[in-house]
Amino acid sequence: MKNHERKDKEIVPVIDEENIVPYEKWIVSFSNSRKGTVRTSFREFFAQGFYEAYDIVMTYAEKQNVDIRWFKEKRNCGASFSNHVFIKLESCCTYCNKRFNHQEPIPCNHYKCQSTFCSRDCCNDHIWLLHNSK
Numbered sequence: 001m002k003n004h005e006r007k008d009k010e011i012v013p014v015i016d017e018e019n020i021v022p023y024e025k026w027i028v029s030f031s032n033s034r035k036g037t038v039r040t041s042f043r044e045f046f047a048q049g050f051y052e053a054y055d056i057v058m059t060y061a062e063k064q065n066v067d068i069r070w071f072k073e074k075r076n077c078g079a080s081f082s083n084h085v086f087i088k089l090e091s092c093c094t095y096c097n098k099r100f101n102h103q104e105p106i107p108c109n110h111y112k113c114q115s116t117f118c119s120r121d122c123c124n125d126h127i128w129l130l131h132n133s134k
């Protein structure tokens with residue numbers, strides 16, 4: 001029993017209720033080496049503290065078979081990073097609510113609309129439903 005308790009404490013960070021870790025935007029840098037060429041890519045995502053960020057990038061790296069070069073809070077990344085908008089690590093389709101990370105989200109082309117979609121079909125359906133009524 002004692003062993004079990006100790007193990008849990010090592011893995012799970014102690015959450016101090018009065019000191020809630022805020023959601024921060026993080027940037028992760030991946031490298032993907034295939035046939036001798038190394039490609040570097042950057043993605044951004046939201047996480048609540050280091051442990052969650054670590055978890056998110058590890059899961060992603062495993063799924064996508066890429067290596068993590070580094071990841072850190074966007075505000076600590078310097079001006080060239082802070083002012084740049086990166087592809088989301090994982091996006092949520094405005095239309096079908098599906099989470100996806102295999103491609104760049106398709107943006108709605110209607111002016112002032114911030115919606116993004118997992119596929120052309122979702123985008124078209126959304127435009128037809130929301131922007132064609134007038």
Ligand SMILES: [Zn+2]
Nearest residue numbers: 093096118122
């Ligand atoms: Zn969709």
Ligand SMILES: [Zn+2]
Nearest residue numbers: 108110113115
């Ligand atoms: Zn739209």
